[in-house]
Amino acid sequence: MSYYRARISKLLAWMETAKIDLAIVTSPANVMYLTGFYGDPHERWMGVVVPRQGEPFLYVPVLDRNKAEAVCDLPVHTHGDEDDAVRLLLELLGCDPAGIGRIAIEKTHMSVARSEQVQAHFSGSIFVNAEERLTAMRLQKDEQELALMRRAARLADEAVAFAFSQIVPGRMEYEIVQAIESFAKRQGADRMAFDTMVLAGEKSALPHGAPGTREIRRGDLLLIDLGIVWQGYCSDITRTVAVGEASDRQRAIYEAVRKANEAAIAAVKPGVEAAAVDRAARDVIAEAGFADSFTHRVGHGLGIEIHEPPSVHGKNGQRLLPGTVFTIEPGIYLADVGGVRIEDDVLVTESGAEVLTAYPKELQILPF
């Protein structure tokens, strides 16, 4: 059985238990998870249609037929711009709407207008949320997913190495962004997972700064945060280096962040609360005297989406499960010194953690 069929079987097992007659899964991330097909249909209909009785199928705009058939082992049905997409879906299902008691949809993803369209055809049905179940499934990655995530992480390491090789006097932040994105394209990445961040000097102290025309100068801390999407799966890495030289203060915050990153990784194993991972990093930074300068959660889940559960923050009592991947990215940001963040992608294994990103973490002082 393919990985995709196995995922649909799990969904069906839940539908059986929860007495759900029909699931219509329409978010691009969950459609990809269940079929391997990634599409962005804009205002058009796209979905995996899973009846409790009967054959599941993928339903896409006719424009996407060839791409969908090439990757998806479910039957692919299509609709054109002049079709009534919901009525056609009903015909494809070939069942009496009156026999459909409960329908699972993604309530955070589906719009009110779209749900009213469905409701017009299934007027007696109750809508329940499919998201909790799909989120739980995606929380534990299977081997196919992990193989892709390891590859995405490897490419992120290579992109970081390439970026640091491009730092010469006169170079501006956004030029390094472009060099990174060209590199990723040449390596065959699908795309960047988010807007690449290259921040120098005082700008490295802005956790949400945007790269611009700031030139990289001797004495800067230089922070690079990038993510690669490989066959639909994301990586996310941050490394910070010193340019030409490092002051004592820069060295001090660097070492605190590095130890916090390592302490958090050491805290990862199945059964531990997500909050404990955050706390492990935060305690190290507090001890070093920088508690107020670590202003965000320690990390976030990672997979098909760049931000997915679990959120790794101090109030999340959720216990870690094998197969979950998340970032660990403590940081210290000081307006007059600069910012340091060190981010890895970490997989919860049966007994502890596997760190997917491998670029070195000792303080690196770039020749300049």
Next chain:
Amino acid sequence: MSYYRARISKLLAWMETAKIDLAIVTSPANVMYLTGFYGDPHERWMGVVVPRQGEPFLYVPVLDRNKAEAVCDLPVHTHGDEDDAVRLLLELLGCDPAGIGRIAIEKTHMSVARSEQVQAHFSGSIFVNAEERLTAMRLQKDEQELALMRRAARLADEAVAFAFSQIVPGRMEYEIVQAIESFAKRQGADRMAFDTMVLAGEKSALPHGAPGTREIRRGDLLLIDLGIVWQGYCSDITRTVAVGEASDRQRAIYEAVRKANEAAIAAVKPGVEAAAVDRAARDVIAEAGFADSFTHRVGHGLGIEIHEPPSVHGKNGQRLLPGTVFTIEPGIYLADVGGVRIEDDVLVTESGAEVLTAYPKELQILPF
């Protein structure tokens, strides 16, 4: 009265007529239209809250407070990550939910989950769609909007001129994309309006092709489609040139597209059906013998969003109104010759059309 206040007054006039007690407008495009504030709150709450009786306000995540207060002349209220955002909104409104009979929301934008949150607080209320009214308002741009759109179009012209100056042997498509995006950044653009398209030779014949490592060669048709966002408003331009030389067949399709573009522009004036503009272009291309190779609608509305009403296609009987801006972008795509598309941004005036984009349209043969 500011342009933003005038827009809210128009919305209020509609609410009066349609007996709507409260409007909650949450899509980033409509929030910007009504307040000048552009934000992407991801999963957080953001909205313009307009009670029929009482003071309208902007409601944003606390992270966005400073940015919102800097641009918005409405009162700005905020919520934090630990607040119940809907309950807090209710407190800010200071009214009895039982007195709210009809609430206007954007049904295509608001998710089922979000609407259920609102419904839990306004259990007796009826939800109506605010989108039709807001779309109608945005269809006729005011002078403030037109000033920004003229500026965005001017920058698009300059970016095209810059791009064609960068064409030398060995240059790849994606390198030209990067050169364009750097140029736009240096000019102060907010961002590109969509993924810039630079397609050479056989790839120019793919209306949805993606720029890659294809090198630009003598004899290619080279198609560049780009859009600039200036203070929240989009431009969208396409120009096609010949590299080094042009075959007779390339000249023939170029001239047909150029004449189609001009015929469609000549057809624009208030009261004309959108379909007539499409037909004007299509007739010229059919006469030249390429009817089957013009495979898309002639254009789309433009403004805060890169695609907004009206859709300019052969079945749209909607009559054009002064102040509407849309693209006119006929094309001919031949697998063995290449593709040509020529796209302008056109404003419907009181008596005809103003073409916002100004880059020349005579066939240009780049030295190579």
